[in-house]
């Protein structure tokens with residue numbers, strides 16, 4: 001398909017990046033299960049290694065199947081380029097890597113996926129990076145947290161475990177003022193529900209493990225670049241603006257312009273960190289993207305029905321779904337994710353910890369797993385699993401209080417899911 005941004009989302013999710021295989025005419029994108037690619041001759045090889053010509057060298061850097069997925073996700077997000085990698089967590093490191101040097105910090109929302117909190121609290125310190133956690137509803141606090149050493153601002157569009165929607169426009173204005181990029185984790189929303197670049201984000205990261213693949217088969221991640229940030233406007237981003245010793249002094253921004261971040265991600269990030277997505281994973285995720293909008297519409301429709309049903313059930317204390325009028329974030333749905341608030345939320349069961357454990361044990365359709373964004377409905381009681389090591393105070397701050405369960409509503413029949421919750425709640429609160 002030609003580059004035609006005029007096409008609708010449903011068309012692009014099937015066609016963007018893909019074309020019939022030039023060798024065989026295969027209509028579906030083949031899984032290019034190869035490590036290396038034959039050079040035409042020695043000059044061709046030299047040009048590729050010098051980044052003077054774009055092409056395939058070795059699958060740690062680029063692979064034709066993965067390249068189709070990169071172009072597809074970039075198109076759906078409205079970016080100029082994307083780099084896929086081995087997981088969502090890899091994507092977060094790949095997004096920060098070109099921006100950060102030892103001593104630098106990233107200003108991050110307190111409302112993040114639990115694994116991201118751990119990655120940012122502990123692991124990135126080994127690189128000499130620091131994360132400053134701030135309540136992103138307190139705009140003055142976000143502003144105050146940005147200092148000389150800040151190199152990025154990071155948040156989720158619809159924050160896991162659901163119910164919280166970030167005012168991306170307000171946050172991107174603060175990042176702009178600080179002269180640093182806003183990175184948005186768009187995993188829970190997907191580009192169908194929210195397009196962070198349209199709200200001022202510079203980079204969008206994904207765990208493609210979740211809704212983009214959609215059926216819990218492979219882990220993957222992606223970093224999408226809007227192409228809009230001026231990396232040379234200050235001396236804050238030498239990896240992109242200054243001569244790169246590993247490429248004979250090449251300056252990425254000067255040489256590749258809007259594609260600087262994407263080229264750096266491949267030529268330095270994947271080359272040296274090696275967090276590469278494999279072509280099999282790209283294949284499964286490409287399959288998933290073809291039905292993204294259809295699934296998301298159903299996830300949203302089901303989540304809304306189930307959240308409303310739970311909210312009116314006397315066995316339930318509260319429900320945190322932003323799609324509900326009762327949610328303090330309901331007013332942001334229209335602006336940030338007009339097609340709906342996603343499929344993730346938490347609810348509190350009267351009867352506390354014990355009732356939650358019984359509920360999880362009694363469900364038949366819902367699966368008790370540490371995942372989200374599957375066609376299957378999933379549930380987890382964070383306090384007895386992922387957040388088990390935390391104090392009760394920390395659990396409450398993380399939205400994982402002992403009486404709370406998190407659900408990822410699937411695409412099954414809503415009536416069946418409600419009946420399943422009904423019978424399990426009866427057992428749990430008996």
Ligand SMILES: *Cc1c(COP(=O)(O)O)cnc(C)c1O
Pocket residue numbers: 087088089090113115116156160185187188206207208209210219220221372
């Ligand atoms: C799952 C998830 C991640 C991490 O992705 P992996 O593919 O598991 O590494 C990051 N952010 C969010 C919002 C997620 O849901």
